[in-house]
Amino acid sequence: MSLVRVYPIHEKVCTVQLEKPISAATFQEVERIQQAILKKFKKEITESILCYNTATFFLQDEKNLNAFCMQFQQLAIALLSDQQLLEENKKPTIRIPVCYDISFAPDLTAVSNQLKRSKEEIVKLHSQPKYQVYTIGFVPGFPYMGEVDARLNLPRKTTPTTRVAPGSVAIAGLQTGIYPVEIAGGWHVIGRTPSRLFDKQRENPCLLETGDQVQFYQITKEEFENWNEPACT
Amino acid sequence: MSLLVHKPGLLSTIQDAGREGFRKYGIPAAGPMDVAAARLSQSLCNNNHNQPFIELTLHGAIFEFENTAVVALTGGGATALLNDTPLPYFSSTVVKAGSILKFCPAPFGCRTYLSVQGGFTIPEELGSTATYLPGKLGGIMGRAIKAGDRIEFNLKKQIEENVTGIEVELGNPALYSNHVTIRFTEGPEWSWFSSEEQNLFLHTKWMIHPQSNRMAYQLEGNTLALTQKKELISTAVMPGLIQVTPAGFPYILMADAQTIGGYPRLARIKSEDRTILAQCRPGYQLNFQKI
Missing domain, CATH: 3.30.1360.40 (Gyrase A; domain 2)
Structure with missing residues (x-):
């Protein structure tokens, strides 16, 4: 075949x-x-x-x-x-701040219970790997990223949440994504980023593009609330 | 110069030829559901095809022209009254300042296209004025038209009396029948379905479900089961593809469909026939014919 x-x-x-x-x-x-x-x-x-x-x-x-x-x-x-070795992905890694505070992570407790792992462990497992953006879709600017550590593998929620806040960082299966706008969604929300994923006023409306590499890093609730978005690259 | 919205009707949006070039960001083209009717309304007004116009769904809309305009209506789904006098579709007319245009129920069709000479004045977002509701993009602040909206237009040309009465032949079967045939070719996952399921698709009288919109039409009448429990890796989808959900329901993707999808794509509608679908309302019966 x-x-x-x-x-x-x-x-x-x-x-x-x-x-x-x-x-x-x-x-x-x-x-x-x-x-x-x-x-x-x-x-x-x-x-x-x-x-x-x-x-x-x-x-x-x-x-x-x-x-x-x-x-x-x-x-x-x-x-x-062609047997030539694949070149390393030369695109710069995009670092995205995520606050995993429970006030921004409505599903973190449930995820912790279902996986029988502490919240700290989940945060560590989620923020450690470098993710590949496999595509942008679902709504404008929503990145589908993988792969999430197999220890965080959970099926989607059986009933989607009616309103997921913009910036919500979520997991489902071996994928992780970020909701750019408020919308219904079935992924488990474990954090939130203050970065704007989609802004139609920007010349490049999406923060992330297919093919990008992403590294999350943890910020505190105070940092989130005082976040001033630097000019976008 | 402006048009004042007294009532928006079921769903009225600003559209143009569509927003090309942003699918990689998850933004579909949007644009008119019935491309042929939309183009015709533009031609009747001597507009180019990318000037903003209004797409109306069924009846209910009431507009007031605050200034004189040259107006063309195409498509169907309503009958129009201009100051209580029937205004024919498929022709352009000089509408005097202060006129009221009202859309009343009609037995067939689903979408009316209203163009004004010179086009409506709408700011572009990402290169287009087309309203994409799920992304809150284009049109009037990314939303549907609502009562109280004042939509500006720009009549540049001198109005001539002879612009009225350009009659055009009615070519869309959904404008005079509620039972239409849609032609298709095999979709990329056609072979994922057994020949029994394929025949079921071909021989079912499908009905358009009430939960159908600019994103997709849901069909009812049968359910189609996959022979094998295969899962499709999400991939690009386009208007005109028919996806089958795990519950077995076919969905025809339409103008506002998401750019990627993860359900098997049973069939692909001939593009021309999407203009027929655009004029089908919930309850219409569909037959599929393989080409």
Whole structure:
């Protein structure tokens, strides 16, 4: 079975899919394929999005969609068989402050009880790893990041919370994310960031982009309340 | 120059051709549900396709023109009265200052497009004026139009009497029938469903569920089970794809659909036929035809 599938999802949109499970390595492979395709078909592609194991390309028009699919597949297969080592992700790590104080973490106690681990341990396990942003979606600016330490693996809530506060940092399965706006959500909220994830006034409206590396660091309630957002990068 | 909203109706939003280029931030294009009708209303006003217009849902809206305008209505879902006199769709008309435009119930269709010559004056957000309600973007402060809103427009051209009465053929079956056929091709996960389930999809008379909106139409009539308990890794989705939820309900993604999704994509609607869907209201019956 081929490791690469290419198929249309619209008359002028097609997706390159690696038949591999979610991992940082899979994501980096698909990102490499995306870069190569964008470089080669600069004029023909208007927009592209990455998501875990897929890269999706929006073409100028509907002409020759099948021909593009075939060319994208050939390029992807050639890249995958290329044994050259993947380059390290050179993007700078984005540090995001998180306050894990119970007043900002409505689900921390329940998570602690379900996992039978102390709150301190949960905070430590959550803030230690460097996360990969696998995609942005759900609502504008919501980053899907992984992988969370397996010791924090919890299924989503069976009933979503009606209103999750903006800035809420949450976990579900092996993923972690941040709610940019107030919205209903089913992930477990264990902290909150004072950083603005999405601001339509900014030239770059999203704080995070797909492909970024993220490192959380703990701040106190006082620091959160006195937080002055520095100019965004 | 302005239009004053007395009543907004069920849901009225400012739209334009849509917001392209921000999907990587989780922002879909939005724009009109019925692209063909929206374009036609623009053409009837001599506007370009990206000028802001109003999309109305069913009936109930009452607008007052505080200044004279050239107005075109297309689509369906309502009948229009201008100062209590029927105002035909699919033509452009000079509407005098002080006129009241009222949208009354009609048997078919779902969405009306109201364009004014010169377009409405709406500030762009991220390159577009299209309202995307879930992201609170575009339109009037990211929300639907409400009573009391005064929507400015800019009539640049000299009004000529001969702009009225441009008749255009009605081409959308959902504007005169509540039972329509929608063409589709296999979706990326079509083969995840057994041939029995595929046939069930093809031979069911589906009904549009009341909980359908600009993001998606939910279909009722049957449930489709997956042959194998496979899980799709979330990936890009587009308007026109039909996703099937774990409970077996098909959802057709529409103009405001999220940019990524995690449910198997059974089918892909022919883009042209999304304009038919846009004019289908809850309770309409759908048949799917494979192409």
